[in-house]
Amino acid sequence: MIAVQGFEGQNVAVLGLGRSGLATCAALRAGGAIPLAWDESPEARAKAEAAGIDLHDLGRVDWSGVASLITSPGIPHLYPVPNRIIAAAYAAGVPVDNDIGLFFRSFTTEAAMAFDQPPKVVAVTGSNGKSTTTALIHHILTECGRPSQMAGNIGKGVLSIDVPQDGEVVVLELSSYQLDLARALTPDIAVFTNLSPDHLDRHNGMGGYFAAKRRLFAEGGPDRAVIGVDEVEGQYLAGQLALAPEDARVIRISSGKKLAGPGWNVFARKGFLAEYRRGKQMASIDLRAIPGLPGAHNHQNACAAYAVARSLGIAPRLIEDAFLTFKGLPHRSQLIAEAGGVRYVNDSKATNVESAAQALQAFDNIRWIAGGLGKDGGIAALHPHLGHVRKAYLIGHSARDFALQLGTTAHEICETMDQAVARSMAEAEPGDVVLLAPAAASFDQYPDFEKRGEAFTAAVHAGLTDER
Known part of the structure; x- marks a missing residue:
């Protein structure tokens, strides 16, 4: 468990008691905070009480005694209409956050910084392919003997993971709901797979949806960004992040077209993945015979995972060997x-x-x-x-x-x-x-x-x- 830092002895309201909400309550208590937990659903409240969590009706709480409100990602906070409790917190000037924000503010500890290799966080977002890309990165790391955990929108809740150890990599799948509200975002490597219309009512249109995804990069400030450039939004994002065409902090990826230029590019065409740096080919992998990654959409996922693995110092041949043993995710091709x-x-x-x-x-x-x-x-x-x-x-x-x-x-x-x-x-x-x-x-x-x-x-x- 990641103990939440910065709220010792303070009341912290928690709205929504699903998986992330229950984990948030436990992580707050572990860090010395006092969670005031509530859910509009009687069933959820009963489950929380059975888990030993004290309930407080946030519709009647005195917000002057609350340090922050932590809300579950699925609860609307702005569009189409703010939840009444979130609106009350805003009106009282109480900061609103979610478990992702708590994770990033609490992930780096003094003990972690004393490791030979401090733990890293890889965060994956986009419209399609997030889960497969996240799982594939985690699989590559595991197959290569690198300690790794997978969490977020897949696997465990972010606050439920084990405290990371020396050299460990935490791989997170993050949705627009999770990114839109998080007050802290500091991934070491951030991935943007692609963008297509989704959740438009929640974000008040395509612009708001893209803006939520963009926060991971614009406010997260990752050391390296892996950007799918098959849509204009990805091209824009890569252009915003790169200081020059040859800036290797940005890795552009594509499925279906060759990427030229002096920068760091990874693309798949006709079933072959290719890595280019400074205009020279560095490696190639035949994806056609890899059963766990069928189709162009999975080839894009492979490009993203490959780029992350290369950023972490893993050799192309080891990545290819890990691709061959990847079974895919349930219910996804x-x-x-x-x-x-x-x-x-x-x-x-x-x-x-x-x-x-x-x-x-x-x-x-x-x-x-x-x-x-x-x-x-x-x-x-x-x-x-x-x-x-x-x-x-x-x-x-x-x-x-x-x-x-x-x-x-x-x-x-x-x-x-x-x-x-x-x-x-x-x-x-x-x-x-x-x-x-x-x-x-x-x-x-x-x-x-x-x-x-x-x-x-x-x-x-x-x-x-x-x-x-």
């Missing part, structure tokens, strides 16, 4: 089985058209399981990416709406996951990929995308068992 020349891939995390498009571009001869609770616009935007789809098997609430948007693509309305898996398995031929990439939310049939992916996996394994 996850190969769950291969039988009779047919591959079965679980990408249940593809809950919108952007992520589904990436999955559809990663494979040939696709038998596509899609559907669920569709989002605005349905799947019309996927038309350019249906060329590899042999047939679509549609499930859930939006199955019939999706069918109307498929044009000439062969399709079948199956309603349930079990039926879709059974039909796709029955029709699949050697060389085909049965792909779950729903392009929709799961809430019509499942509590979350993880349960949907687990249902797909179970149906596939059951079908393969029956075939035997």
Whole structure:
């Protein structure tokens, strides 16, 4: 646990008692602070009480006796409408922060600075690929024998990690919600993967969304920045950070185009990752045969992780060896089985058209399981990416709406996951990929995308068992 520094003997309000809120209370107490904990949900309050946390109704608190309010990232603090308790704290002049801010203000201790190699923090943000990139960096470090922990929006909450040891690297996945409010941001290496529209109501538009991501770099002041430059926002960010074209503190990455110039560049084209410095090629890796990183979107993730690993002094050959043993994350282009020349891939995390498009571009001869609770616009935007789809098997609430948007693509309305898996398995031929990439939310049939992916996996394994 990271004990929170700077609040010894002071009252600190904590709003939201999910995973991060409970960890925040424990970390505050470990640092000598007095947490005043509250959650609008009776269920969450009951769970907190069972964990021995004292509750205080923050709707009635005397803010004059509170040093700070720590809020969970999922609670709106500005747009579309501030939470009433956060608004009261603002009105009283009480500083508002979150667990990410507490982590960065408490991470570096006198004991850590006495190590031969003080611990480092790598922070990863962006719209897509954050989780895979974070996990891949952690995997490379682990495979190379470097002590590492993974936390943030993946794995543990940031305050729940073990106190870092000599030479350890903490790899954090950070969302725009987490970055938007954190009062302290001091990563050693910061990564920006890409940007596409998301959470726009929370950030009052695309500009606010990008501004939240940009805080990690503009206010974080990392020693090195790894920037995806396939969108104009990334190009702008890299340009803002670099003092000159050859400034090696900025590593530009791309998937699909060669990066020229005198700086430090890592890019993937036609399945090959290349590293260039000062206009000269330093290394190359063939990504095509790496099963845990299929498709251009994963090649971008590989470029980002490679750049971080090189920044930490890891040799290209060791990075390539670690790539080969990376299994991918559950529900993200996850190969769950291969039988009779047919591959079965679980990408249940593809809950919108952007992520589904990436999955559809990663494979040939696709038998596509899609559907669920569709989002605005349905799947019309996927038309350019249906060329590899042999047939679509549609499930859930939006199955019939999706069918109307498929044009000439062969399709079948199956309603349930079990039926879709059974039909796709029955029709699949050697060389085909049965792909779950729903392009929709799961809430019509499942509590979350993880349960949907687990249902797909179970149906596939059951079908393969029956075939035997």
